[in-house]
Structures are given as structure tokens and as C-alpha cells.
Amino acid sequence: MASALPSGDMGAAEANSGNGGQMQKKPFTFNEIVLRNRLTALVVDGDNFCRLLEQGILQAYGLETQSVNNGDAAVELIASGAKFDLILIDMLLPILDGVEATRRIRAMGMRCKMLGVTACSGERERQAFLAAGVDVFVEKPLGPEILIPVLRELDGQV
Amino acid sequence: MERNPLRRQLQIMRKSLFDQGYLDEQFVQLEELQDESNPNFVEEVVTLYYRDSARLILNIEQALERKPYNFHKLDAYMHQFKGSSSSIGAKKVKAESTLFREYCKSGNGEGCMRCFQQLKKEYTTLRKKLEAYFQVARQAGPMETACRPK
Numbered sequence: 692m693a694s695a696l697p698s699g700d701m702g703a704a705e706a707n708s709g710n711g712g713q714m715q716k717k718p719f720t721f722n723e724i725v726l727r728n729r730l731t732a733l734v735v736d737g738d739n740f741c742r743l744l745e746q747g748i749l750q751a752y753g754l755e756t757q758s759v760n761n762g763d764a765a766v767e768l769i770a771s772g773a774k775f776d777l778i779l780i781d782m783l784l785p786i787l788d789g790v791e792a793t794r795r796i797r798a799m800g801m802r803c804k805m806l807g808v809t810a811c812s813g814e815r816e817r818q819a820f821l822a823a824g825v826d827v828f829v830e831k832p833l834g835p836e837i838l839i840p841v842l843r844e845l846d847g848q849v
Numbered sequence: 850m851e852r853n854p855l856r857r858q859l860q861i862m863r864k865s866l867f868d869q870g871y872l873d874e875q876f877v878q879l880e881e882l883q884d885e886s887n888p889n890f891v892e893e894v895v896t897l898y899y900r901d902s903a904r905l906i907l908n909i910e911q912a913l914e915r916k917p918y919n920f921h922k923l924d925a926y927m928h929q930f931k932g933s934s935s936s937i938g939a940k941k942v943k944a945e946s947t948l949f950r951e952y953c954k955s956g957n958g959e960g961c962m963r964c965f966q967q968l969k970k971e972y973t974t975l976r977k978k979l980e981a982y983f984q985v986a987r988q989a990g991p992m993e994t995a996c997r998p999k
Binding site for chain 1: 874875878881882894897898901902925928929931932933935936938946947
């Protein structure tokens with residue numbers, strides 16, 4: 692497969708930032724958003740495909756991204772000082788689940804926008820994830836109707 | 850109306866996939882990420898999905914062969930499968946995944962088995978339809994402009 696998708700991270704956090712060797716940045720972004728600022732995002736998803744796809748989508752919108760495949764790696768990455776404008780985090784994650792990972796990330800003082808992007812659809816799961824600290828609970832897939840307003844807000848366009 | 854016969858055929862196939870409920874809006878978002886620099890993006894994403902999800906299908910099959918059922922494990926596998934299926938806009942597959950998870954939550958083993966059989970049918974049917982669609986797309990060649998929402 693051509694490297695139209697990010698190469699992805701299979702283990703602990705690897706610097707997968709920027710677009711080198713990954714999806715090319717587009718001069719124009721779809722759905723009429725053009726970012727004026729450099730925005731960074733972390734994708735936390737245990738599913739290889741979803742992680743790569745979400746990274747690819749964010750990169751298509753112009754963000755620099757990193758990704759990890761479990762909650763513990765996400766917490767470690769934040770604890771190491773990495774800063775992000777946006778974190779997409781799944782609920783069911785290996786090693787440390789998304790709810791607990793979110794709680795620990797927030798406890799470290801990370802105030803960035805966090806989207807809980809999960810295949811879970813129950814109200815109980817939604818409340819648990821929001822209570823842990825995600826700003827928005829999103830049932831997969833993450834669509835432009837959710838993402839673009841978030842990006843506009845982060846980019847100061849609102 | 851599209852004059853190129855292959856493009857016309859492609860339009861009809863695409864419309865059918867949506868009209869018959871095989872695909873939803875998420876597929877459109879993938880199409881929006883496709884352009885001249887990534888002309889086969891959607892096909893690549895779908896190929897990756899089928900490659901990746903085959904492992905999950907196998908895991909679920911094996912888990913359903915073990916009695917008593919471990920509904921927690923089955924649910925976890927299907928949670929993952931549902932997530933990736935919804936990410937390509939596989940609407941019917943996603944619906945069966947949701948139903949399967951409900952059967953897991955209620956501890957209904959027979960329901961899980963029946964649902965899984967139906968899920969595999971939908972999964973395979975979609976694969977065949979998308980393979981045919983992409984074959985025509987390749988023959989038709991890249992579009993002159995980037996994809997835009999319908």
C-alpha cells in the first residue's frame with residue numbers, strides 16, 4: 692500500500708509528527724477550513740486501522756500528529772512533557788483504558804481539548820468518559836461536523 | 850449527467866451502495882480526502898480495513914467456538930470491529946456489530962451466533978461490492994478535480 696496513510700506507531704510513543712513519508716499536506720482543506728496556526732494532536736487508539744485513519748484525517752486538515760496504541764503510553768507521553776492542542780482518545784484501550792488515562796492526563800494539568808472517540812454508544816459510557824475529563828464524547832466515526840468546529844475553536848477562528 | 854460510460858457506471862454503483870444502505874456518510878468523508886496526490890486513498894483505506902479486520906473476525910470466530918462464551922471478550926473484540934467498520938462507513942456491518950454487542954450485554958449466546966453469521970454476510974457482500982466498484986474506478990481513471998461532497 693502506498694504511504695498515503697501515516698506509518699503509525701505500534702508500541703510506545705514514537706515521534707510520528709509532521710507529514711514526512713505520510714499523507715501529503717493539502718494546500719486547501721475540505722469543508723472550508725484552513726488552519727492559520729500550527730496545531731498538534733495526539734491520537735490514542737488500540738486499533739491499528741482506526742489510529743492510522745484518524746491520524747490521516749487530522750493530517751489532511753493540516754495538523755501535526757503523534758499516536759500511541761494504549762492508555763499507559765498516552766499518560767507517559769504527557770508526563771514526559773509533550774504538549775498537544777488536541778487529543779483523540781478511545782475508551783477501550785489496552786494496558787490502561789481511556790477513561791482512566793483521561794483522568795490521569797487531566798490530573799497532570801493538561802487542559803487541551805480532548806475528544807473521546809469511541810465505538811461505545813451507551814449513556815453510561817458517555818457520562819463516565821465526560822466525568823473523566825473529555826470535552827466531547829464522540830461515537831465513531833469522527834466526522835467533520837464534530838471535528839471542524841473543534842479545529843476552528845483551537846485555531847482561534849471562532 | 851456523466852457522459853463517460855465508465856464514469857456513469859461508477860456513479861450508478863456508488864449511488865447503489867448508499868441507497869441500499871451498505872455505506873453511510875463516513876465514506877463520503879474518506880472520498881473528500883482523496884485527490885490527485887492521493888488518487889487511490891479510499892481504496893487503500895478499505896483494503897487496510899479488510900486486512901486488519903480479518904484478524905478480529907477470526908478472533909471472534911474462535912471465541913464463539915469456546916463454551917461457555919466469554920461475553921466480555923466477545924464484546925471487546927466487537928467493540929474494536931465496530932469502531933473500524935464505522936470508520937469506513939460500513940453501515941450494515943456497523944448495525945450488526947451494535948446488535949452483537951447488545952446480545953453480549955444480555956448474555957445471549959444464540960443471538961451472538963446468529964448475529965455474527967449475518968455480520969459476516971454483510972461484511973463479505975460489502976467487500977465484493979467495493980472490489981467491483983474500485984475496479985471500475987481504476988478503469989475510469991482519476992477524476993480531474995478532487996472529490997467533493999455529493
